[in-house]
Amino acid sequence: MRLLLWSQYFWPENFPINEIASELVRAGVSVTVLTGKPNYPDGRFFQGYKGIGILHEHFMGASVVRIPILPRGGGSAARLALNYISFVLSGYLCAPIALRRHQFDAIFVYAPSPLIQALPALFLSFLKRAPMTLWVQDLWPDALKATGHVKSPCLLRLVEAAVRYIYRQTDLILIQSEAFRAPVERLANHPDKIRYFPNLAKVTTSNGLFSTTASRLASTIKESFSVVFAGNVGRAQSVETIVEAAYYLRDARNIKIFVVGSGSRLEWLKAEKERLALKNIVLAGRFPASDMPPILDAASALLVTLGDDPTVSLTVPSKIQGFLARGRPIIACLNGEGARIIKEAEAGLVCPSGNSVELAQAILNLAGMSDEEREQFGINAKCYFMDRFELTRRIRELIDHLAQMKRTDNK
Incomplete structure (x- = not known):
């Protein structure tokens, strides 16, 4: 053809x-x-x-x-x-x-x-x-x-x-x-x-062929209970909800949110991080796709967020398939189809779009679980992905x- x-x-x-x-x-x-x-x-x-x-x-x-x-x-x-x-x-x-x-x-x-x-x-x-x-x-x-x-x-x-x-x-x-x-x-x-x-999506491996910068970032991510947001930093992603959740979590010393990506709201995010003195948000910048497997695999949890809008809730962000493929627990702050998939897969914790209080609580809840409970979320995610989205x-x-x-x- x-x-x-x-x-x-x-x-x-x-x-x-x-x-x-x-x-x-x-x-x-x-x-x-x-x-x-x-x-x-x-x-x-x-x-x-x-x-x-x-x-x-x-x-x-x-x-x-x-x-x-x-x-x-x-x-x-x-x-x-x-x-x-x-x-x-x-x-x-x-x-x-x-x-x-x-x-x-x-x-x-x-x-x-x-x-x-x-x-x-x-x-x-x-x-x-x-x-x-x-x-x-x-x-x-x-x-x-x-x-x-x-x-x-x-x-x-x-x-x-x-x-x-x-x-x-x-x-x-x-x-x-x-x-x-x-x-x-x-x-x-x-x-x-x-x-x-x-x-x-495909289950990709790094095979050691990733940059030194990505390797250093992955090592840093492993040092704390790390929630990794990866992808476009734009209006649709409701990044203000991430900032507000980080503010609520500012005294939880071992929890950090890593933002890996760039976009139209990145400068606003930088300004808010400085204004609120948020040491628990790390702005890592954008990496090529070949560098993402070790970064995502190092995360304690992967974060997907969307704005609170009826139309947006009909969409399944493509990153959900990519996150499921990594076999890591997922925290989903969104409504509609994306939330349904994470719940059905039993791949992590879900809270409503735009609700920063519940997002912060979901992060605390996941951090408080045993390693075995979090590992089961990852296993469920990978199995669901292989069955439907590989x-x-x-x-x-x-x-x-x-x-x-x-x-x-x-x-």
């Missing part, structure tokens, strides 16, 4: 689609990735990249074609809008040129925000006569409301019209959370082409989805 994988975000940005691409190649699929220039989450282009021009690279056996894009900047609504729109326009103008000599059997769109990135992918689907699958990671326009980036009712209605068009023109829609089904059906008006396919076991299911679909009559 000749597959075009379309995603605004891709390696060296740290997204699950990176592992999906490499596993598809390993399964014998010829993969071409169409993506932008990497600038997530800090909003600046990674070293060695610039916004203009078309760039050709290779990643784990896949061909990578990068088209021009404007960087996210500091994460303001205006800069994000320019970032999103620039990829859409570049997709219409540059992708047909960059891929003019390519033919594809299928197009697969990995669709976290912005969902409108699928518009030029649909255009290319028409040009190449290749059916398109959309893997929905965020609900639009609901996600825009939840983050507060867009408040205009008129603009939200315009986005909803675009999303309705995308859903109805797409041949197959995969949803990463079962809670997405009803909202997607409402706009797609075609329930038969909607199928559940969760985010997946990438190599389910990659054939994805390939079957891509291979079996037919073009809809309305194209």
